[in-house]
Amino acid sequence: MTSDTTRRIRLPLLAALPFALALAAYAAVLATWWGRLPDPVATHFSGVDGRADGWTPRTGVAAIGAVLLCAAGVAWTVFARRRVLAGAWATAGFLGVLLVLMLRDNLDAADAQVVTSPLVNLAVAAGAAGLAALVGWAASRLVPEEARPAAEDGEPYEQLPLGPGEVAGWSRDTGSGVLAALSAVTLLAGLVALVLAPWPVALIPLLVGVPGLALARVRVTADRRGLTVAPALAGRPRIRVPLDDVEGASVRDVDPVADFGGWGYRVRAHRTGVVLRAGEALVVRRAGGREFAVTVADARTAAALLNTLVARREGR
Incomplete structure (x- = not known):
């Protein structure tokens, strides 16, 4: 095994x-x-x-x-x-x-x-x-450490053709019905406990349910500032990868359990991500070698735009 x-x-x-x-x-x-x-x-x-x-x-x-x-x-x-x-x-x-x-x-x-x-x-x-x-x-200690993902330096990053003075941005919503349902049930349990049980008991499901519900649907934006992932309804809190920290972007198929151990905001040894479903994901390689991934449709367009903006930044 x-x-x-x-x-x-x-x-x-x-x-x-x-x-x-x-x-x-x-x-x-x-x-x-x-x-x-x-x-x-x-x-x-x-x-x-x-x-x-x-x-x-x-x-x-x-x-x-x-x-x-x-x-x-x-x-x-x-x-x-x-x-x-x-x-x-x-x-x-x-x-x-x-x-x-x-x-x-x-x-x-x-x-x-x-x-x-x-x-x-x-x-x-x-x-x-x-x-x-x-x-x-x-x-x-019984759970093996996650192996560091192999670098893909040999693959050229796809770019989006833009004119010298042309400006572009990309934005799309993505979500998870399963995460929303689980978070709603957890939040409901916390609200019930707040009324019927000692208040410290209610804190645990509330602290899990509120951020889970916020992450159940997010807006992913790629533009001259870099990559931003924020709750679709509230806009805060948000995760941002500045353009200066981006080395390149690509598209990869993601299995939530196999690659990240589950759904939601995930932290692994050499990567983080917002994983709301299986399939297509936008993967950004950061300057320090770490990766940030977010599962979203039309990730190829976002990756190509970020690669073009990175090339402009570097004068290529």
């Missing part, structure tokens, strides 16, 4: 594993303590004393906890990369421990109205996240 195949198999498995373990532990604790929990369960707390100010039926607590862990697990698996695998484990550790501590605070309570949740729970959950992150870091 090649290192690329090993990486493609192990990375998503190791990203999903901590959430599967957290979900199994949460389900086991719920099954064990089910008869000792009040109905409804205190699920939201505020103030220095951590007094309950929000309640959820026991069945809702089971469902919401499972949805949170599953949504966060799917998001981390989709966006997994070797260097941040520890983040997936830390997230699972934090969420799992915080959910279990919430159940413990409710245990044997005659009235959920008087349940309190001490702030030390957050410190305990953070400590568990740190320990889980160490496990994730160790697990990342």
Whole structure:
């Protein structure tokens, strides 16, 4: 089995594993303590004393906890990369421990109205996240490093014919329905958790869902400033490769999983990219040898325009 195949198999498995373990532990604790929990369960707390100010039926607590862990697990698996695998484990550790501590605070309570949740729970959950992150870091050693892409210096870069004083620009929108759906589900889970669960629990899906939804549809622009990729609706934040940093541009077919480990904004050892679908991608080789890729239709026109602008810059 090649290192690329090993990486493609192990990375998503190791990203999903901590959430599967957290979900199994949460389900086991719920099954064990089910008869000792009040109905409804205190699920939201505020103030220095951590007094309950929000309640959820026991069945809702089971469902919401499972949805949170599953949504966060799917998001981390989709966006997994070797260097941040520890983040997936830390997230699972934090969420799992915080959910279990919430159940413990409710245990044997005659009235959920008087349940309190001490702030030390957050410190305990953070400590568990740190320990889980160490496990994730160790697990990342099992994923082979990505090989540096071979240089294509022998291939001439195609150019777009322009007159001496002629100016041109190119722009096109591109998007991913799958990424939009996953991000919307994650964001919805975060909004539900914001109302029904301790607020730190809601931060994780919100921090994943908002940028994911922003990247679900982007506008790619090639002009005299270089290459710019920005959310189609908001315009910010944006990724820009200045023309002075461009050595050349080409077109390449991209497999999101095989080449970048998933969809969205991806970071690899010697390349970065905005990968929203399989197929045609505009690939820019930067001055330091790194590459930036974005999957977009009509990439050949954009590449030819950038190559022409680079040639003008160099007086060719």
